[in-house]
Amino acid sequence: MDAYKKAGVDINAGYKLVNEIKSLSKNTELGAFGGMFPLALGDYREPVLVSGTDGVGTKLLIAIQAGLNETVGIDLVAMCVNDILAQGAKPLFFLDYLGVGHLDPDQAKHIVAGVVKGVSEAGAKLIGGETAEMPDMYTNGHYDLAGFAVGIADQSQLLKKTDLSEGDVLLGLASNGLHSNGFSLVRDILFKQHDYKLTDQLPGLDRDLKHELLRPTRIYVKSVLPLVEQGFIASIAHITGGGLPENVARILPENLAAEFNTNTWPMPAIMTELQKLGQLSFDDMKHTFNLGLGMVLAVHPENVAQVKEALVKSGETVYQVGRLVSGFKEVLIRKD
Structure with a gap:
């Protein structure tokens, strides 16, 4: 092990991190060759497993430079579980991958603490992961993250394009x-x-850039999933890369379009400032950023009042931002 340590890999630091993760996650089974999850099917008649994987992107460079590494762990979980939720499924378990140049136990502990917090917010369980120390791959304290999640739904509960209607x-x-x-x-x-x-x-901002840019991605599972299970949500778009145009288009059938009115919700101050500083067109903005909406729900008109009330009680800020109209999978974003 001394030879391996001289080559840049500290196995003992890795062992110590695994034990710390066990403590943080309260899962003593971590560290086995495979993660285990007891699958109690309960009332599921036609159970379908739904999986998702994602990363955090170059937001990690902000976290590394700022020395604030916990919130990106929440981001990692959010990007995966929100996608699973968008299918109409309940997240069950999560695994993470951390690639580093040299393992900094304190940095890694903060990253995983964020993962644990995110998993808890999603009502899921951290069942495993991997930490890879690769001194010739990552330098200057850089690291990369990837996450993997699995959820479950009844076949009949999965959200389908055919459930959407004009209006x-x-x-x-x-x-x-x-x-x-x-x-x-x-x-x-x-x-x-x-x-x-x-x-x-x-x-216009109430905090410095490092804290503003490292705001963690919201996890919508606990507020939205009960409404999905009760049949009040017709479809969901998780607004990530590509913004509203690309992500909302993914849920539309061939005969419908989505019409948004930007006057119905506020754009976050950070985006307004970025638009000014970068002299960005609205087209640039809508294809790059979420414009202030992390998730868009399509709801039948008769369910709107009940859904809005439930979401507000769950702590969400909700805006009625548009409707589905006759069209050909376009996402129309009006500014009047």
């Missing part, structure tokens, strides 16, 4: 700022086009 109402759930998309453009505008520091505070 269905689009409800937008407020995002927590940028979430985890568009950070290559964000970094270009703030730190290359302009010489901002992470300790700077932009006009």
Whole structure:
């Protein structure tokens, strides 16, 4: 092991991290060759497993530079479980992958603490993962994250395009700022086009850039899943890379279009400032950022009042942002 340590890999640090993760997650089975999850099918008649995988992207570079690594663990979980929720499924378990140059136990502990927090927010369980120490792959304290989640739904509960109708109402759930998309453009505008520091505070913001940019992605499972299970939601779009145009288009059948009115919800201040600083067109904005909506729900008109009330009680900020109209899978975003 001394020879391996001289080559840049500290096995003992890895063992110690596994034990710390066991403590954080309260899962003593971590560290086995495979993660185990007892699958109690209960009332599921035609159970379908739904899986998702994702990463955090170049937001990680902000976390590394700021020395604030916990919230990206929440982002990692959110990107996966929100996708599973968008299918109409309940997240069951999660696994993470952490690739590092040299294992910094304190940094890794903060990352995994965020993962554990995110998994808890999603009502799921962390059952395993991998930490790979690769000194010739990552340098300067850099690391990469990937996450993998599995959920379950009844076949009949899965959200389908055929359940959508003209006149269905689009409800937008407020995002927590940028979430985890568009950070290559964000970094270009703030730190290359302009010489901002992470300790700077932009006009209209209530915190410095490092805390603003590292706001964690919202996890919508606990507020939205009960409404899915009760049959009140017709479809869901998780607004990630590609913004409203690409993600809402994914849920539309061939004969419908989605019509949004941007006057019905506020765009976060960070996005307004980025648009000014980068001289971005609205087309750039809508294809890069979530514009303030982390998730869009399609709801039949008769269920709108009940759904809005339930979401507000669950702590969500909800906007009635548009409707489905006759069309050909277009996403129309009006500004009047």
